[in-house]
Structure formats: C-alpha cells, structure tokens
Amino acid sequence: MNALFSRLRLSLVLALCTFAWAMPTHAALVEGRDYVKLAAPRPQETQGKIEVIEFFSWGCPHCDHLHPLLTQWAAKLPANVTLIRVPISLGRPQWGQLVRTYYSLQATGDLARLDTALFDAIHRQKQQLYNQANITAWVVQQGVDEAKFTAAYNSFNVSTRSQHAEQLSREYQVDGIPAIYVAGRYQALGNDFNTMLANTTQLIEMAGK
Template identity: 45%
Template sequence: MMMTRREFQVGLLGLLGTALAPRVVGAQMLVEGRDWRPLSPPQPSAEPERIEVLEFFSYGCSHCSQMNPLITEWAEALPSDILFRRVPVTFGRGAWVALARLFYALEFGGHLAQLDQAVFDAVTRQRMNLYTERNILKWIAEQGLDADAFAKVYNGFAVEMALRKAADLERRMGIDAVPRIVVDGRYVVTGDGAAGHAGLIRIAEQLVEKARVQRG
C-alpha cells in the first residue's frame, strides 16, 4: 500500500533498465500506532486558520498512482476549512527531483488537471523514463504543449522555490514512504492494516475531525 525509500529505489532502477478505487465510506475507531502516529514536534500550516492536509507522493510510485483518482475526488469535496496540498517527494535523488519539478511545472503552467494522471501512467504503467529534462520536454511536446514555453516554467524561479519548500516539508515531517498523508501538522496516517487506499483516506477523514474538535 505504501512505497518505502528502499522500494522506491529498486523500482526506479527497474524502470531505468527498461527504458478506480471505491468511494470512501464508513468509519472505525482509530488506534494510535496502527492507524496514525503523532508528529513531534507539530508543524505549522501554510494557513494557520485552516486544517491542512498534505499528501506526500511521487509520480514514480505505483501506489500513489492508484490512489490519485480517489484522493483527487475526495479533495475536491472538502469543506472550506480544510486546505489540501500535494507535496512531491524526492528522497534526495536527482531522478525524483525531475519528477517533482515536472509536477510543479504542470501546476504553475496550468496543465496539472489535464496531465496529472497521464504522468503517473507514463511512469508506472508505460515504464517511460521521465527522469531527465530532455525526456520530459519530449513527452510534453507529444501531449500537444509548447515544450519551449514549458521549459521556461520547468526551470523557473517559482518551481525552484517550490522544490525547496517541498524538500523542507519532507524533512520536517519525517517522510519515509509514499503515499503519506499528514493532517494538521500533527497526525501522520500510517494505516497499518487499512483496507486499501480508501482506508487511508478514511483514516485521514477521521483525523481531520479530530483536529477540528481539538481546535474547538
């Protein structure tokens, strides 16, 4: 259900060597240590007045790809007091930095909704090597976008700053596997024994309610 640093490395080496989920329903009593763990020390939200939900992921993670349609649908229906953000992880490796840079370039360029799942599919299903700028720009052109214009965003200041902030979040929140959901800078969804990706989101929903109650 999750991909660790080690599994991510093995999967990436395999890729380089070769060139929808059910709706979330129901609830259960959460158990600390099984379903979630506290984040110590708690981390501030980008918007302190809202409950922040962070999804740490990578385009190179097949589990993230499988969960993406479900969590996207879930996020679109969240109430206004919830801030949902996606954070691409790199684990400090250059190939994964390229994927994270691709995510932010799509987001800032206004193409994320159009190509988000397509990137997942290209990397995890079609086994495409999107770990270099050259290959990424070639793929972008094949999707009908202006590769030169995209390159300016890809190498731009906004993407560079977003990468730095993402790396800082990854470090401060101790992210060691993906997909990983963190609620309100205080609760990390572990989901040991959770019923698939829907189960992880169900736990996140309950932690949102826990955070809302504690905030009063």
C-alpha cells in the first residue's frame, strides 16, 4: 500500500513539474491594453538592432518617476537592443530649452553624469532651469566648461538635432510622455511603469521573431 502511494505521489509530482515547465513564463500581450501597433511603422536608424525609443523631458514629473526604473531596466538589455532617448517639448517653450540642453550636454560629453542630476534639480530642488541663462549657470556649477556649453547650445548641430527630435515625435504622433516605442512598430502601454517596462521587454521579443 505504501509502495503504491509512493508511486502515485511520484507520478503526481512529475505531472506537476511537466505542467509547470510547459507553462509560459509570462502571459501573452493584449493589443490595445498592453501595447498599440502603429498603423504606419517607422524605419529604424540603427542597422542590425532593435530600437527602443523613449520620448521624454526632464521637465516632466512622470518621466522623472520612470527614470530610475528605466535606467535599471536598460542595464540588462541584450546586445541586439539599443535604447534611444529622445527629449521633446510637446509644444512647451520651457521644455524646448531642455531639448537643447540635452543635445548640448551630449556634445560636451557631460550628459551621462548630469542626466539624473537634472531631474533632481528640477523636481526636488525646484530650480527653474527653463531659460539659457539659468541652465548655463547651473551646468557651470556642475563643472561644465561654460564656453564649450554655450557654443554647443547656440550651434547649428544642436538646433538641427533638436528639430529632428521634435519632428520624430510628430511622426510617432506622441501626445504624452513618457512614451516608449519598440522597433518602430509598437508603443508599450501599462497601468504603471513597471508593467510598461515588462510589456516593452515582451515587445522586444515579438520584434525579434
């Protein structure tokens, strides 16, 4: 009797293990709830890689909340995926100054170290970094060369890149930020930012098939 019970118990355990192995690691995404498929797919600019684009602004409080989560998530991306962050203004002149600031700091090589600091300055220190004078004074306090930053800020290259960012947001029909797009085909959705990033991960898998 004990031997029979042991065999039945072993069979049950094996069946449960087989069932668990066969179960998917995550539920399938639902279009309209977890993502939106773009009516007109956008061409990718990076050959051989899946592009993930985040439209954002340092002035946006929601982008501020997403930023630390996105940073952690992006650190685990596979080699065939590239994250492209695109600052936009959504028609707000003050945020337009931040678009220029982003590409200016990129040009001077100071973007990586001041990215999070700018979110902190605007949303926790309540600094009004919405005009060139205030922005320049702040970046100089952070150790940025004033002459190099000013030259970059007023350069044709930064103007062109800023205009391209705004044009790209119009092509994607971005009406709110943060907004995340995958492979020029999908926009990730979610009730919270953790869910949005989890859905983005699955969209990357979909795009790679």
